[in-house]
Amino acid sequence: MEIQYGKKVDLKIRGGTTLVDRAVLEALNEPLLHLLRNAFDHGIESPDIRQEKGKPEGGTIIITAAYRGNKTVITVEDDGGGINVDKIRSKALEMGVSEADLQESSKKELLDLIFEPGFSTASQVTDLSGRGVGMDVVHTNLESIQGDIQVNTQPGKGTMFTITVPFTLSVVRVLLVETAGMLLAFPNTVIEEMVCLNPEMLMNGIGQDVLNWDGYLVPIISLKQWFNFPRPAYVAHTEVIPVIDQPTVLMVAQGENYVGIQIDRYWGEQEVTIRQVEGSVGMPKGFAGCTILGDGRVVPLVDITALLHWLNDDPSQSSFTPKLAPTTTDFLETFADHHTSTIMVVDDSINVRRFLALTLEKAGYRVEQAKDGQDALEKLQGCLGSTVQLVVSDIEMPRLDGYGFLSHLKSDLVCQHLPVIMLTSRSGNKHRQLAMNLGASAYFSKPFKENKLLATIGELIN
CATH class of the missing domain: 3.30.565.10 (Histidine kinase-like ATPase, C-terminal domain)
Incomplete structure (x- = not known):
């Protein structure tokens, strides 16, 4: 060579x-x-x-x-x-x-x-x-x-x-779940956690329901709404009872974000043999073979990545992006109790910006977004400088990171008194200390508690 x-x-x-x-x-x-x-x-x-x-x-x-x-x-x-x-x-x-x-x-x-x-x-x-x-x-x-x-x-x-x-294509460990009267098998490796659905955890957004999961805002998808069959699915009579006989949410990790899959019942976990479906009619999008249970029932195996692509109605996407981008005006019209304060969210992740915007808009704030520190500075030094009352910023961003943004902001005579909350995955003491020395008003590491963040924002603005 x-x-x-x-x-x-x-x-x-x-x-x-x-x-x-x-x-x-x-x-x-x-x-x-x-x-x-x-x-x-x-x-x-x-x-x-x-x-x-x-x-x-x-x-x-x-x-x-x-x-x-x-x-x-x-x-x-x-x-x-x-x-x-x-x-x-x-x-x-x-x-x-x-x-x-x-x-x-x-x-x-x-x-x-x-x-x-x-x-x-x-x-x-x-x-x-x-x-x-x-x-x-x-x-x-x-x-x-x-x-x-x-x-x-x-x-x-x-x-x-x-x-x-x-490790092998023939045997996998799966979670057997039910939705719309149909059994599905999810590989257990794709499920981070199972959460029994409490109605109080649901937040109804514009076009997308969201689950408040220990401070995380997670988009939730009900499979029942997507699996519309021309006739009711056949339900086999069995003496086995479900392990969880109530609506449950399967938490699926997609990169740094989570997506919740709502199902009707959870029937347990078991090791199954996977069989490929042969013939002229292929498997629908979102499925990768099937298994046959001991009682003869055929259960399709879910390919979670392909399923989310299909549900998002954009197969060209390389990763699932929840549709969580309601306009500020639409959201404020939905909720009667809202404030006049405007908050700027600065983060290079579109999903993080959307989740934070949804959290803040639900609390009644108006939200402006910036994709990095440089973008935020340009907007604050422009027409938004007089309207933004607080900034929530990430640290790791292209062009200008959170530290650089803080340094430039605090040297600007117009914006130097603007409170800035750092919200980052960096939880180390030295990172926190550096941010506070540069003029940050508060520091939160991910995952964060929504109520604590909102309480801090309220205190700083008031």
């Missing part, structure tokens, strides 16, 4: 004794080969470029395999130049994605675009990598075995692809 392509690359294999189901291994063959070729061809720089950057002349590619629960995790990591996010943005514009959508997208959402059909930032097709085939093929092959792939990159330092696949 060094003679043919002029690159020195050291390939390291870790976890080589990790056992993988034969069917899974066969499906992984093409994706792993594609990722390895890409890492060598596009990831690792030429020796002269690496020396200019102060790197060793030879690059390194590490493939690691390990078990995590009943999953197998495989990473393909290189110490190359990383993925150019600006190139992804430019290519997305060429493919018709609007500038506004790209501005609202996080780094993860932009990186997920490389798995879309026909998406490639390579200037030319080579015999070594690509060969006219994009990363969408890798994504599709992994979906066929209920797998997942995530990408993380650092400019100038390298890229890591993380593949997660079932």
